[in-house]
Amino acid sequence: MFDAKSQNSKETTQDAIYRRIRQSLLTGQASPGEALSIRRLVEKFEVSATPVRDALSRLEAEFVLVRGPNRVLMIPNLSVGELKDIHRLRAAIEGLSAELAADRATSDEIKEVSDLCDTMDAALAKGDADTYLTLNWAFHRSIYKAAHSDVALHIIENLWLRSGPYLRLPVLIDAAEQPSQSRQRSMQFHRACLAALQAGDADAARDAIQSDIAAASDELFQYMKAAHAAEVDNWVPDLRVPSK
Amino acid sequence: MFDAKSQNSKETTQDAIYRRIRQSLLTGQASPGEALSIRRLVEKFEVSATPVRDALSRLEAEFVLVRGPNRVLMIPNLSVGELKDIHRLRAAIEGLSAELAADRATSDEIKEVSDLCDTMDAALAKGDADTYLTLNWAFHRSIYKAAHSDVALHIIENLWLRSGPYLRLPVLIDAAEQPSQSRQRSMQFHRACLAALQAGDADAARDAIQSDIAAASDELFQYMKAAHAAEVDNWVPDLRVPSK
DNA sequence: CATCTACAAGTGTTATCACACTTAGGGTCG
DNA sequence: CGACCCTAAGTGTGATAACACTTGTAGATG
Structure with missing residues (x-):
């Protein structure tokens, strides 16, 4: 054993x-x-x-x-095209889950989302990228869990697991920038989603989540474009963090 | 062996x-x-x-x-609530896949979709519900395969597999009605989706697929409501086909 | 009749073994 | 030098056995 x-x-x-x-x-x-x-x-x-x-x-x-x-x-290498498809799906499914969460979340669940926002701010203030990443997933997951749809939650968990190695990249690179503009912007979307949950506003919750996902994926693809000239969808990104 | x-x-x-x-x-x-x-x-x-x-x-x-x-x-019993979540997800994901297919389908792939429409019509004319169901899945799958997104296709296949036992029900019951209004209506949505693929019209493709899914799920829930008075989301449907 | 106990039957879990196939590396030959 | 062959090492696959735990049934007792 x-x-x-x-x-x-x-x-x-x-x-x-x-x-x-x-x-x-x-x-x-x-x-x-x-x-x-x-x-x-x-x-x-x-x-x-x-x-x-x-x-x-x-x-x-x-x-x-x-x-x-x-x-x-x-462990598969994902091509840029596959990453794009994953992000499209995430926007569709996580957007739908955020809508459901706005309708279904209990006050305890909303408090959990709020607390996670606070601890994410603290991790950002310390420049602790690894903790931020862990909390980012916990934050998102707490919203989707509050949607009370296990079917959706399992799909979302799977997509995060598969794209996780790639999504870490800009966050780890970005950690040297203090304060990070991208992370601050993400937190704005997170706060907007929290406010929407509190107000039971399904449309606003969906929009905030989709904006967060779009910004994160734009950031990732910008990073990739800057690192490499290739624009072909079947190009496979190199996951090594460049030396500083 | x-x-x-x-x-x-x-x-x-x-x-x-x-x-x-x-x-x-x-x-x-x-x-x-x-x-x-x-x-x-x-x-x-x-x-x-x-x-x-x-x-x-x-x-x-x-x-x-x-x-x-x-x-x-x-094999799990799905509650009405879970079935509803599956249908919401299907609308979101299959709608997105239909959009992608309108942009990405080759002429061979569109021909395959068209051929499947024809063979579905033939199965309907014969009142062959089992063949119709098999072809219905093949029809849908050929569209989503033409989206060239394996990520989405696998999710869709999984959702169909899990909800398949339930989706069969109204079709099998309905087979006695000749011609079946519900099946005719589905075929109209199928034809509309085919036309949208041929025209490269992503919005129309998405709308046709989502309408088909909405009609099928409405039909299923209407059947359930007629069979049982319960409206509670956690009620588990009985899957035995009633005696005629 | 209800409750309790004991045991058999049923459930999955893990360990170990042997086989089939593939890949990599080294040597030989033309 | 390239092509071919051979062998060892690496890969997964399927078979078998034993163990742990749970469930169901029968019998005994109050």
């Missing part, structure tokens, strides 16, 4: 492995292009192959992993 | 099992509420537990199956 301390008593081994692989994607510890071989994970986690296989099967089903040479499962 | 005839030479056992379980859902051979125990599937397919587990893990990851008593995986 591996690392019993980080595995709660009811969690199966496969669930724990699944959770940890997902986490490594969101935190940048694992990167697109990496292969996740069963045997290497067996050694790393000190478990048998069975729960590793189960976890990997799940991640393949979610398109978080794709088959590479010799059928090894790999 | 099970049923080698229906398993092509490159398909793994787990893939074949996965495909067959999905198929049984779409055709109504398996129904919400059923438990899929590993050992029963091992007997049914005459294979070992390992590929069965892999297939089931994938279906769980896609929320096609959920955990029941003793952690057995079951």
Whole structure:
């Protein structure tokens, strides 16, 4: 049994492995292009192959992993075109979820969104990009959770997981700029969405979320364009943060 | 090795099992509420537990199956509220895909959509509800495939798979009515979408698809309301087709 | 009749093993 | 130098066995 301390008593081994692989994607510890071989994970986690296989099967089903040479499962590189499609879908689905949240959120849920705004401001003030990123996802997720639509929430979680490695990039680069204009602008959209939830204004909530998503994706594509001249949709971005 | 005839030479056992379980859902051979125990599937397919587990893990990851008593995986009953959320999401995502398809479809792809319209008309003229349902999905899928966005297509496929058992209901009931007004109306939306693809009109394509989805979901909820007085969103519909 | 206990049957989970196929690296030959 | 062959190492796949836990049933007791 591996690392019993980080595995709660009811969690199966496969669930724990699944959770940890997902986490490594969101935190940048694992990167697109990496292969996740069963045997290497067996050694790393000190478990048998069975729960590793189960976890990997799940991640393949979610398109978080794709088959590479010799059928090894790999974290896919997303092309610019795919990233654009993900952002279009996010705008559509997260916009709809924000509308539902404006109609359905409880006062406790709205307070949670508000508290997360405050802690995000604090992380920004400290220039702590990693914490900001973690809180950014928590902020968005709390809104979509308040929509009380598990169907939508699962789709959104999946899209965030798959595009997460790319979305981190401008935020990490930007951390050197203090205060960051882009992050301040995001917080304005976040505050606008919070106000819309408080007012039960579904249209305003949707617009604020969609503006936030559009700004983040514009920022990412601007960064990519500046880093590389290519404009082709099937170009695959290089995820290494440039040296300063 | 099970049923080698229906398993092509490159398909793994787990893939074949996965495909067959999905198929049984779409055709109504398996129904919400059923438990899929590993050992029963091992007997049914005459294979070992390992590929069965892999297939089931994938279906769980896609929320096609959920955990029941003793952690057995079951086909979930969807509540009215969940069905409504699925329809909202379908309208948003399939509408977006139809827009993309209007911009991106090749003439071969448009011809495929047109041919499918024709064969659907033929199935309707014969009162063949099962064939109509199969073709209806093929028709829609051909449009979304022409959008060239795998991200969106996979989400759509998943939503269709999960709501498929419910969407079959009014079509099967309706088959006795000849000609069926609802089916004729659907075909009008289908034809409108085809015309929009041919004209490269993204707005019209989106509107036609969304109208088709809205009409189908209205029909389903009207059928449910007529069958049962309950209006509560968490009511779980009974999927048995009533005796005639 | 209701409640409790014991046991069998059913559920999934994990470990281990062997096989098939692919990929990479080294050596040989023309 | 390029092409080909061979072998080792790496990849996943499926089979089998044992264990843990849960559920259902039958029998005993008050």
